[in-house]
Amino acid sequence: xxxxxxxxxxxxxxxxxxxxxxxxxxxxxxxxxxxxxxxxxxxxxxxxxxxxxxxxxxxxxxxxxxxxxxxxxxxxxxxxxxxxxxxxxxxxxxxxxxxxxxxxxxxxxxxxxxxxxxxxxxxxxxxxxxxxxxxxxxxxxxxxxxxxxxxxxxxxxxxxxxxxxxxxxxxxxxxxxxxxxxxxxxxxxxxxxxxxxxxxxxxxxxxxxxxxxxxxxxxxxxxxxxxxxxxxxxxxxxxxxxxxxxxxxxxxxxxxxxxxxxxxxxxxxxxxxxxxxxxxxxxxxxxxxxxxxxxxxxxxxxxxxxxxxxxxxxxxxxxxxxxxxxxxxxxxxxxxxxxxxxxxxxxxxxxxxxxxxxxxxxxxxxxxxxxxxxxxxxxxxxxxxxxxxxxxxxxxxxxxxxxxxxxxxxxxxxxxxxxxxxxxxxxxxxxxxxxxxxxxxxxxxxxxxxxxxxxxxxxxxxxxxxxxxxxxxxxxxxxxxxxxxxxxxxxxxxxxxxxxxxxxxxxxxxxxxxxxxxxxxxxxxxxxxxxxxxxxxxxxxxxxxxxxxxxxxxxxxxxxxxxxxxxxxxxxxxxxxxxxxxxxxxxxxxxxxxxxxxxxxxxxxxxxxxxxxxxxxxxxxxxxxxxxxxxxxxxxxxxxxxxxxxxxxxxx
Ligand code: C2E
Ligand code: MG
Ligand code: MG
Numbered sequence: 033x034x035x036x037x038x039x040x041x042x043x044x045x046x047x048x049x050x051x052x053x054x055x056x057x058x059x060x061x062x063x064x065x066x067x068x069x070x071x072x073x074x075x076x077x078x079x080x081x082x083x084x085x086x087x088x089x090x091x092x093x094x095x096x097x098x099x100x101x102x103x104x105x106x107x108x109x110x111x112x113x114x115x116x117x118x119x120x121x122x123x124x125x126x127x128x129x130x131x132x133x134x135x136x137x138x139x140x141x142x143x144x145x146x147x148x149x150x151x152x153x154x155x156x157x158x159x160x161x162x163x164x165x166x167x168x169x170x171x172x173x174x175x176x177x178x179x180x181x182x183x184x185x186x187x188x189x190x191x192x193x194x195x196x197x198x199x200x201x202x203x204x205x206x207x208x209x210x211x212x213x214x215x216x217x218x219x220x221x222x223x224x225x226x227x228x229x230x231x232x233x234x235x236x237x238x239x240x241x242x243x244x245x246x247x248x249x250x251x252x253x254x255x256x257x258x259x260x261x262x263x264x265x266x267x268x269x270x271x272x273x274x275x276x277x278x279x280x281x282x283x284x285x286x287x288x289x290x291x292x293x294x295x296x297x298x299x300x301x302x303x304x305x306x307x308x309x310x311x312x313x314x315x316x317x318x319x320x321x322x323x324x325x326x327x328x329x330x331x332x333x334x335x336x337x338x339x340x341x342x343x344x345x346x347x348x349x350x351x352x353x354x355x356x357x358x359x360x361x362x363x364x365x366x367x368x369x370x371x372x373x374x375x376x377x378x379x380x381x382x383x384x385x386x387x388x389x390x391x392x393x394x395x396x397x398x399x400x401x402x403x404x405x406x407x408x409x410x411x412x413x414x415x416x417x418x419x420x421x422x423x424x425x426x427x428x429x430x431x432x433x434x435x436x437x438x439x440x441x442x443x444x445x446x447x448x449x450x451x452x453x454x455x456x457x458x459x460x461x462x463x464x465x466x467x468x469x470x471x472x473x474x475x476x477x478x479x480x481x482x483x484x485x486x487x488x489x490x491x492x493x494x495x496x497x498x499x500x501x502x503x504x505x506x507x508x509x510x511x512x513x514x515x516x517x518x519x520x521x522x523x524x525x526x527x528x529x530x531x532x533x534x535x536x537x538x539x540x541x542x543x544x545x546x547x548x549x550x551x552x553x554x555x556x557x558x559x560x561x562x563x564x565x566x567x568x569x570x571x572x573x574x575x576x577x578x579x580x581x582x583x584x585x586x587x588x589x590x591x592x593x594x595x596x597x598x599x600x601x602x603x604x605x606x607x608x609x610x611x612x613x614x615x616x617x618x619x620x621x622x623x624x625x626x627x628x629x630x631x632x633x634x635x636x637x638x639x640x641x642x643x644x645x646x647x648x649x650x651x652x653x654x655x656x657x658x659x660x661x662x663x664x665x666x667x668x669x670x671x672x673x674x675x676x677x678x679x680x681x682x683x684x
Pocket of ligand 1: 421436437438449450451454470493494495496526556557580613614615616633634635636640
């Protein structure tokens, strides 16, 4: 590679030298041509001048010749003294004998003149003209004028010197300009060359550079045998950081991450930034699959450590997918695809992890794709249904709300859980129209219950992250309320903590807008996300829903009891409503009720029901779930468990 480059440089240098010689020769030829032309034109004008002078003398010599007065002739000739180039002038009689003469030249020049014929002529040093002196149409004598060319040569010398100096100066200026231009072009070319292969933010190879590098690694492995490892990394929470800290901080973070990745790997490994928050690592000469796994584990661990970005400590994690040549792909495209599939699995498995590709993963990816297609069809065909799960207030036994939950019964695959198809709808963007449909249907249903005499039962609708980020959410909510004529306080929107933490300021504004219109806001699955107490105060939230994972093992699991208790206490402290979800048995019901969580939802009361079933269920169960009626022996409070006391202690 460098030999070829050296050859090209030598060739370019030789071409430049030839060019320079060519330019000099051209300039010399041009100067010589100009000087010759100048010589010719000067001699021509001198000749014309001498001819005029000779004619004047001839016109004035007639009397001198007629009266043979040499003194007059000499006087006429003396007028030529004013022309510095005239060396000698003579008036000749009809037989061309010297009659009168004017000579400027010193003795030795007169000598040289002696050799001249008294004829018009021109040579390298002089030119001569002969004019007749006419009387009555006949020549009675001649005027001979000889001029030297010294002044012409002097003039030419100066002219040539000026021409050469001008040409040299011009050439110097031009070559300076050209070399500056060349340097600028070379600089621009080098920059373009760099940008074609490198990412300017991290100084790592970009996607193009990555493609070339992996092709090189694979062809080497093909020729000499051996394995190549490909690791694809995707940062888990980069978007949050970019949105909250700004793009400059995002760039600084990426650059610091790139640096850290490079430092944590061997010299021979290549780190590339494929774009956004996606990085790739190519590991050459892999002996065993375990080696690449060790590299992946090391990367995930390295990235976990906090980074300083614009004076703040930032935590990032990454999900990493690993594939191996030749086991998981014989060419770069397949290898990237399999690593990508593995990376998605790492993300699905809870992020901050790595996964090595396995063929079953492809089936999952395929299922995901076909799920997206069927979901699209299901939406078109109206195969999705909304079911409603009641929320019960144990103090009165009344139904105080219903959560709308999507159901999809697939013709071949049977019932598909929203936990499976909602993420697919999110990724494909289908969630936005689907979410709007849920809002409309739920609002219409709640209005219908009211009209059917069930009373005001607020309906809760789950929002997904993508839907929450959508600019049209407020309009969709208002449209659904408007169209169904449902009072805004009969609609509750369930959000998750992570949704709120992305782009906090914009979210506060949107939530305040919804709140001022009267819409209720709840945090779903509370305790599973950031659980930052700060935002609970800042966001206009009305209620918290204790995640069902904390309810499941109540009252046996001390930790879950403590967490559920702490969440309930926190909600009361902040004057928020609190709802426990996933209540399946009376022990859970009793524990939660004893710890002041009176609104509950779960299979103990009812699963999610079709609208008419829900209507019937409400009519049948109104007032049935009063705590005192369910558990007559228990006092509602005062029976606090050890776990509850622990929770209070922790809070304190
Ligand atoms: P979620 O909002 O936390 O909904 C509660 C989930 O808990 C529902 O699961 C419900 O059927 C289930 N559940 C209720 N009581 C019990 C119980 O006693 N025990 C157990 N083990 N589970 C119970 P589902 O319907 O499968 O929904 C799962 C998640 O899918 C929901 O969690 C929600 O995040 C999402 N989802 C459902 N419908 C929608 C929707 O219309 N839009 C959006 N964006 N997400 C939805
Ligand atoms: Mg929910
Ligand atoms: Mg929930």
